Structures are given as C-alpha cells and as structure tokens.
Amino acid sequence: MKILVCISHVPDTTSKINFTEGDSQFDKNGVQFVINPNDEFGLTRAMWFKEKQGASVDVVTVGEADVEPTLRKALAIGADNAIRVNTPATDSFQVAKELAKVVEDGSYDLVIAGRESIDYNGGMVPGMLAKLIKANFINTCVGLEIEGDKATATREIDGGKETLSANLPLVIGGQKGLVEESDLKIPNMRGIMMARKKPLNVVDPVDADKRSEAVKFEKPAPKGDVKLVDADNLDELIDLLHNDAKAI
Amino acid sequence: MSVLVYTESENGKFKKAAFEAASYAKGIADALGSSVTAVSFNAENTSELGKYGVSKVLEISNDKLSKFNADAYADALSQAAKKEDAKVVVLSQTANDKYLAPILAVNLEAGYAPNVVALPESTDPFTVKRTAFTNKAFNMTSISTDVKIVGLAKNAFGLKENETEVSSEAFEPSLDESDFSINVESVDKATNKITIADAEIVVSGGRGLKGPENWEMIEELADVLGAATACSKPVSDMGWRPHSEHVGQTGKPVAANLYIAVGISGAIQHLAGINASKNKVVINNDPEAPFFKAADYGVVGDAFEVVPKLIEKLKEFKANNA
Ligand SMILES: Cc1cc2nc3c(=O)[nH]c(=O)nc-3n(C[C@H](O)[C@H](O)[C@H](O)COP(=O)(O)OP(=O)(O)OC[C@H]3O[C@@H](n4cnc5c(N)ncnc54)[C@H](O)[C@@H]3O)c2cc1C
Ligand SMILES: Nc1ncnc2c1ncn2[C@@H]1O[C@H](COP(=O)(O)O)[C@@H](O)[C@H]1O
Numbered sequence: 001m002k003i004l005v006c007i008s009h010v011p012d013t014t015s016k017i018n019f020t021e022g023d024s025q026f027d028k029n030g031v032q033f034v035i036n037p038n039d040e041f042g043l044t045r046a047m048w049f050k051e052k053q054g055a056s057v058d059v060v061t062v063g064e065a066d067v068e069p070t071l072r073k074a075l076a077i078g079a080d081n082a083i084r085v086n087t088p089a090t091d092s093f094q095v096a097k098e099l100a101k102v103v104e105d106g107s108y109d110l111v112i113a114g115r116e117s118i119d120y121n122g123g124m125v126p127g128m129l130a131k132l133i134k135a136n137f138i139n140t141c142v143g144l145e146i147e148g149d150k151a152t153a154t155r156e157i158d159g160g161k162e163t164l165s166a167n168l169p170l171v172i173g174g175q176k177g178l179v180e181e182s183d184l185k186i187p188n189m190r191g192i193m194m195a196r197k198k199p200l201n202v203v204d205p206v207d208a209d210k211r212s213e214a215v216k217f218e219k220p221a222p223k224g225d226v227k228l229v230d231a232d233n234l235d236e237l238i239d240l241l242h243n244d245a246k247a248i
Numbered sequence: 249m250s251v252l253v254y255t256e257s258e259n260g261k262f263k264k265a266a267f268e269a270a271s272y273a274k275g276i277a278d279a280l281g282s283s284v285t286a287v288s289f290n291a292e293n294t295s296e297l298g299k300y301g302v303s304k305v306l307e308i309s310n311d312k313l314s315k316f317n318a319d320a321y322a323d324a325l326s327q328a329a330k331k332e333d334a335k336v337v338v339l340s341q342t343a344n345d346k347y348l349a350p351i352l353a354v355n356l357e358a359g360y361a362p363n364v365v366a367l368p369e370s371t372d373p374f375t376v377k378r379t380a381f382t383n384k385a386f387n388m389t390s391i392s393t394d395v396k397i398v399g400l401a402k403n404a405f406g407l408k409e410n411e412t413e414v415s416s417e418a419f420e421p422s423l424d425e426s427d428f429s430i431n432v433e434s435v436d437k438a439t440n441k442i443t444i445a446d447a448e449i450v451v452s453g454g455r456g457l458k459g460p461e462n463w464e465m466i467e468e469l470a471d472v473l474g475a476a477t478a479c480s481k482p483v484s485d486m487g488w489r490p491h492s493e494h495v496g497q498t499g500k501p502v503a504a505n506l507y508i509a510v511g512i513s514g515a516i517q518h519l520a521g522i523n524a525s526k527n528k529v530v531i532n533n534d535p536e537a538p539f540f541k542a543a544d545y546g547v548v549g550d551a552f553e554v555v556p557k558l559i560e561k562l563k564e565f566k567a568n569n570a
Contacts (some may be wrong), residue, residue, distance in 0.1 A: 002381055013497050013517045017384040035497045067476060092350075093359070118382055118497055123362055127318075127350025136267040137318070139347040142491070152433070156492065157316075158343045158445035160437030181485045211359030215375065216388040220523075226530075226540050231549030234561045237529070240545055242565070245527040247449070247506035248473065 001055040001146065001168075004108040005043045006125065007074055008036040008117035009067040019217045026119075026217070028066075035070055037194055039115025042174040045144060046112055047078045053146065056080050058106065062089045062098045068200065075195035076187030082198065087205035090213070092120075096128035097208035102134050103169075109149070111171040114177075115140050115227060123173070130171035138164055142177025250285040251277040252334035254325055256342060258291040263446065264408070265340035267300050271408035272400050273338040274301025275367045280336070284412075287328045287419070289313050289321065298414030300407065306332075306419035315432050316344050322351035324421035329356055329395065331419075336374075337397045342445060347401055353394070359391035362399040382497045382520040402503040403446075405528065444495065447476035449506040450525070452495060456482040456511020456532065456551060460488035465555045466510060472562045478502065480512050496521035507519025511551045531555065 009095050011017070011031045018027040035043065049055040059074040060083040061067045083106075085098045103111055115127035123139075130137030136151075143154030144160065151182040156177070187195070201225045229237040241248045253273035255266035285304040290313060294305040306328050308518045313320060325348070337352065339345040339365060353360040361376050363387070369375045373390045376398060380387040405474050412441055444450055451470040453463060463477075470477045477493060484494035493501050497520040507525035511532060512518060519542050522528070530543040534548050540546050547554055 011381070013520075017381045019385070023324035065283060078568070093353070096350075113374050120380060121382060124350045124360060125344050127347070128354050137351065138430065139312070140343055141550045156343065157435070157437065159441065159443030160435065162435040162437075163433040164430050165426060165433055168380075176494070177491055180407075211393045212389050214362060214380075214387050215390050217380070218377075218386040218388070220383075220386065223542065224544075226543045226546045228540075228546050228548065231547050231557075233421065233555050234547070234554070234558050237547065237558070238561055238565050241506065241527070241529070242569075245544070247527045248562075248565075 001049065001053060001058045001110060002105060002106065002108045003046045003049060003055050003110045003112060004103060005039065005046050005057060005059045006113040007039045007043070007059050007061045007070060008119070009033050009070040010036045010117055010119040012098045013037070013118065017219070023217050023236055028204070033070055034115050035073060036117045038116065038175045040184060041176050042112035042114060042172070042177045043074055043077060043079065044185065045174065045178040047185070048179065051080065053067055055139045058083060058108070058178065060085065060099065060102050062087060062095045068117065069201055072195050073077070073187060075200070078190040078191065082200040084200065084202050085205050086202050091210040092122045092124035093128055094208040096125050096132055098194065098205055099125065100127045100132040101206045102203070103129070103198075109161065109168045110146065110151070111135070111169070113171065115119065115173045115175040125170050126173040131146050135169040135171050136166040137175040138166065139169045141172040141174045144172060144174070144178060148248065185202055216230055249333045249335060249463045251280065251336045251338060252325070252329050252332055253284060253286045254345065255286045255288050255291070255337040256340065256344060257288060260290060262291060262296060263342065264273040265342055265402060266404055266560045267407050268402070269338050269340045269354070269400050270297055270300040270302050270489075271410070272367070272405045274408065274410050275405070276338065276398070277301070279368065279371055285332050285334070286324055289324070295414055296415050299409055300414050301410035302414055303412050305414060305416040307416050308421065309420050310420070312423070314429070315435070317428065317432070318344070318348040318351055319430065320427035321421060322348040322355055322472070323427050325352055326355040327421040328419060335395055337395065339397065339399045341399050341401055345399060349397060352565050353397055353564040357393060358369065358395035358397045359393040361391060362391045363397050365401050365404040365415055378522065383417060383523040384520055396473055401524065403505065403524070404503070420441065442474065442476045444476045444478055444493070444500050446503060447504055449473045449475035449508070450478050450495075450502050450504045451475045451508045451510070452478040452480070452512060453483060453489075453510050455482050456514030462552070463489065464557065469508070469555055469559050469562075472559055472566065480518055509539055509543070510555060512539060513537050514542055534537045
C-alpha cells in the first residue's frame with residue numbers, strides 16, 4: 001500500500017497573529033511553524049500502517065523553500081520520502097490541483113490529509129483533491145482500518161459517530177482520534193539523523209487556477225473588561241445573563 | 249437566477265442552522281435583486297422556510313437519501329443549482345455541510361468561502377468576511393468564479409424573519425451508482441442529548457475539577473440550562489471525558505450564545521476554539537487565570553462551592569420564569 005500524507009505547514013498554536021503590508025499578508029516574523037496538528041495525527045496513523053502492514057509513506061507540502069524544516073520533521077517521525085511542490089499555497093483549489101498531480105504521478109492508494117489546517121481553517125483541500133482524482137472521500141475521520149483494497153472508517157458527526165466503508169483509492173480528512181494524543185512521537189536523534197539523508201524531492205507546480213483570494217486581514221476588536229460578580233451574589237450573575245446578555 | 253440554499257434537516261425536521269442559512273441567503277438575494285430557492289431532503293414541513301425569506305423549495309423525497317451521504321447530496325445540490333441557474337449557493341457549517349462543500353465546489357467549478365460571518369462586503373467582486381487562524385483574525389476573501397459557495401458560520405447572522413409566500417415543487421435529481429460508493433455501516437448517536445454543534449448554551453469543565461467523579465455538577469448545571477457539556481483538551485486526553493467533548497483549536501469549535509467555563513485556565517488554544525461564542529462566563533478560583541481577560545462575566549471562587557449554588561439559584565429562576 002502506498003500512502004501519501006498531506007502536510008500543511010502552520011503557525012504553532014501559541015502564535016500571536018499579526019499582519020503586514022497593509023494587513024494583506026500574514027506576518028511570519030518570529031513565528032514558529034509546525035506540522036498542522038490534524039496532519040500529525042494522520043502521519044502517526046500512517047506510521048502504524050507502515051509498521052504493521054508494510055505500507056510506504058510519503059509526505060507532501062505545497063509551498064516555498066521555507067516549509068522544508070516541517071517536511072524534515074515528518075521524515076524524522078518516519079516518513080520515507082518527502083515531496084515539495086515548489087509554489088506558494090494561496091488558494092485551496094490551487095493546492096488541491098497541485099496535490100492531485102502528485103497523487104496521480106505516484107499512484108497512491110491512500111491519501112491522508114487533515115480535517116482542516118489551523119491557519120486558514122478551510123477544510124477544503126482534502127474533499128477537492130478527492131473529487132479531482134475521482135477517489136472516495138471521508139471527512140472528520142477519527143478511525144481508519146485498511147484490509148486489502150477496502151477501508152473502514154469512523155467519522156465524527158454532530159453528536160456522535162458513524163462507521164463507513166469504501167474502496168481504495170481513498171482520501172481522508174483526519175483529526176485527533178485517528179491515534180491518541182499519547183501516540184504522537186517526538187522525533188528522536190536517530191530519526192533526525194536519518195531524515196537528513198532521506199530524499200526531499202522538489203517538483204515543479206502545474207498551472208493551477210485560483211478561485212478565491214484573501215484580500216485583507218483584520219484582527220477582532222478588543223474586548224471590553226470582564227464584569228466580575230461576587231461568589232456570594234450569584235443572583236446578580238443570573239440577572240446579567242438574563243437581562244444584559246439575554247442568554248438565559 | 250436565484251440564490252440557492254441547502255436546508256439541512258434531521259428526521260424530517262429542519263435544523264436551526266437551516267433557518268439561519270435561509271435568512272442569510274435572503275440577505276444576499278436582496279443585494280442581488282433576486283430570490284431564494286431552498287433544497288430540502290426528506291423534510292416534512294417545507295413551508296416553514298417561507299418565514300425566513302425562501303420563496304421556492306425544491307423538495308427531494310428519496311429513501312436512498314434518508315441517511316446523509318456527501319457525494320449524493322452534493323450531486324443533488326449541483327443539479328438543483330444548475331436547474332435554477334444559481335450563481336450563489338449558501339450552506340451552513342455543520343459537520344455534514346463541511347463535508348459536502350468541497351465536493352460541491354468541484355462539481356460546480358465554484359469558489360468556496362467557509363466560516364463566513366457577515367453579508368458580502370461587495371457582490372462585484374464578490375467579497376465576504378470570514379474567520380481565519382481559528383478565530384484569532386478575520387479575512388476578506390474574494391471569489392472570482394461564476395458560481396460562488398458561501399459557508400455561513402453558526403450564530404454569526406442569526407434568524408431574520410422575512411415572511412414570504414413560498415411555493416414548493418418535487419425535485420428528483422438523477423443519481424447513479426458512483427454517488428453511493430461509500431457505505432454507511434452504522435450510526436452511533438445519542439438521540440436524547442443536546443450536541444455541542446446545535447447547543448445554544450455550552451457548559452464546559454477543565455482540569456480544575458480534579459477528576460471525572462466531579463462532573464455530576466457540570467451535568468446538572470447543563471441540565472438546568474438545557475445546555476451541552478464540553479471539556480478542555482487535557483480532560484479528554486486523561487480520559488475523564490470522551491474526545492467528542494474536547495473543544496478548542498484542535499477540538500470542536502463552539503459558537504454558542506452562552507459558554508460557561510468552569511475550572512478552565514483559558515489557554516490560547518482553548519480560547520481560539522470557543523471565542524466565536526457570544527457570551528462567555530468563567531468560574532475560576534485564580535483571579536489571574538487568563539480566561540478572565542477573554543470572558544464577559546466572571547466569578548472568582550471555588551467551583552465546588554459556586555457551581556452547586558448557581559444550580560440552586562438557576563432552578564429558582566427557571567421556576568419563577570417558567
Ligand atoms: C498543539 C496544542 C493544541 C492544543 N489544543 C487545545 C484545545 O483544542 N483545547 C484545549 O482546551 N486545550 C488545548 N491545548 C492545551 C492548552 O494549552 C491548555 O493546556 C489546556 O487548555 C489547559 O486545560 P485546563 O484549563 O483544563 O487546565 P489548567 O490549565 O490546568 O487549568 C485549570 C484551571 O482550573 C482552576 N482551578 C483549580 N481548582 C479550581 C477550583 N476548585 N475551582 C475553580 N477553578 C479551579 C485553576 O486556577 C486553573 O486556571 C493545546 C495545546 C497544544 C500544545
Ligand atoms: N499547502 C499544502 N500542502 C499540502 N497539504 C495541504 C496544504 N494545505 C492544506 N493541506 C492539506 O489539507 C488539509 C486541510 O487544509 P485546509 O483545506 O487548508 O483547511 C490539511 O490538514 C492538509 O492535510
């Protein structure tokens with residue numbers, strides 16, 4: 001089984017978000033980048049398929065050279081090969097199209113992507129990719145088993161879960177649950193050394209059209225001060241929630 | 249040329265998200281000088297949609313679509329959009345809507361903006377405001393394709409009544425085998441519990457509650473308020489509560505009308521995921537907890553004293569206001 005894990009390179013969850021160039025660009029200054037958490041769960045599940053079922057695991061990112069440390073980290077966790085499509089990622093459809101080319105060239109059976117990237121929160125790339133390559137697509141995936149060319153997946157739905165089955169090729173949008181938090185691996189020294197020698201192939205982009213553009217960013221308006229209520233006067237809280245907030 | 253809206257239903261009843269999406273679609277239709285056509289799947293009382301500005305409903309009744317199926321639903325919606333020559337398609341952002349949206353976008357060769365929080369800034373170019381960086385910022389997105397798909401964030405627009413005369417017609421999309429290549433084997437869903445996604449009020453507990461045995465009061469508080477229960481990430485990681493209750497940047501997003509956080513410190517990853525809630529209350533014994541900077545209302549105190557008292561007071565309040 002050939003697995004491709006799509007990795008989005010995102011600001012660390014603790015990052016302060018700022019913008020430059022007239023609020024048109026995200027300010028990368030001083031920001032630490034990481035593997036998108038949803039993708040890290042997917043990558044870890046892919047390592048399980050590698051160990052238990054002999055799968056090969058490649059990772060791919062659409063982005064410029066500055067994403068390479070993130071791909072190296074994925075190699076250090078245990079991926080076999082990394083691919084970087086050499087173009088900035090600016091639109092979900094464009095990214096999906098670039099990834100479609102990579103999947104077709106590599107004839108992957110299973111593509112593991114994340115439910116959403118925590119920067120752009122599009123939740124669009126995996127579904128678009130699946131339909132571009134005419135593969136099955138399962139979103140918000142919290143469990144995945146593969147037997148031969150058949151996949152059984154658990155999907156989180158509002159208020160519960162459902163179990164689905166589908167044939168490969170399959171694209172999933174994964175998240176926590178694919179593996180547990182405690183299964184995530186911090187790369188060890190040996191992994192990091194080996195990652196340096198593993199292939200990181202830079203491929204040219206295809207001519208992908210864009211369908212949307214982020215024209216401007218804005219930060220939320222600063223919030224007013226908290227109204228403190230004395231712990232011995234909870235009637236006041238109820239009054240505020242009822243009359244002020246109209247929430248109860 | 250109309251604005252098309254997907255109105256999600258469950259067991260024949262529309263979800264609140266469907267009415268909100270319809271209200272929003274009406275806003276766009278007014279800006280474009282057009283009208284709203286809704287698509288419903290096995291819904292019972294489609295005339296209800298007229299209250300929120302829908303003037304026509306394409307009613308799909310099909311047993312094969314009794315369970316949600318992203319491919320088939322997206323295919324049906326694409327056919328409806330083509331039939332109506334819709335240039336704008338409005339969705340909400342439930343788990344199902346988020347699942348089918350990118351498929352629909354490929355089918356219709358449309359650009360898609362998710363998590364949209366307001367009516368378009370302009371319709372030409374078509375520009376909408378959406379959240380980004382998990383609610384740490386907003387982003388103006390312009391869509392350049394002929395057909396545009398807008399995913400409306402929960403509780404961002406609200407319900408707007410707009411009594412409209414509504415006509416309905418049966419719609420039979422032509423579906424084929426490829427729409428059913430994913431099989432639903434089983435569904436495991438608690439039917440009597442309010443979900444975080446649907447809830448108006450969410451009561452959430454953190455590590456400050458010390459252990460799973462102390463969740464009884466959280467559940468009781470939720471019960472009194474008709475709220476869903478949620479928790480911080482470490483609480484679900486330690487197995488005190490199920491993963492499905494984990495909210496935050498890497499968990500479920502919460503966009504409730506009221507979010508009550510008990511014994512939660514207010515880490516940036518937690519706040520990012522719940523910030524879209526309208527009113528936030530924190531109960532914490534440490535006045536320095538960062539949550540107090542993000543909350544609208546706060547009580548500095550021991551949860552084990554405050555919560556039981558609050559439950560009693562709320563019961564009284566409910567009895568007097570019933
Ligand atoms: C990559 C990444 C992603 C993350 N994603 C998320 C996420 O999605 N969601 C999330 O929640 N976290 C997330 N976190 C974790 C986050 O950083 C915090 O560690 C977590 O939110 C803390 O949970 P807590 O507030 O329950 O616990 P703590 O930080 O331990 O806070 C407990 C609070 O309870 C208070 N307290 C103690 N006793 C009492 C009492 N008797 N009465 C009242 N109050 C009391 C304390 O004063 C304290 O403020 C993420 C972290 C990382 C690194
Ligand atoms: N630039 C990218 N390169 C590779 N994969 C990506 C990229 N952007 C998004 N993805 C994948 O698509 C998922 C969802 O991203 P998004 O649609 O941007 O929310 C991510 O979790 C990744 O798996």
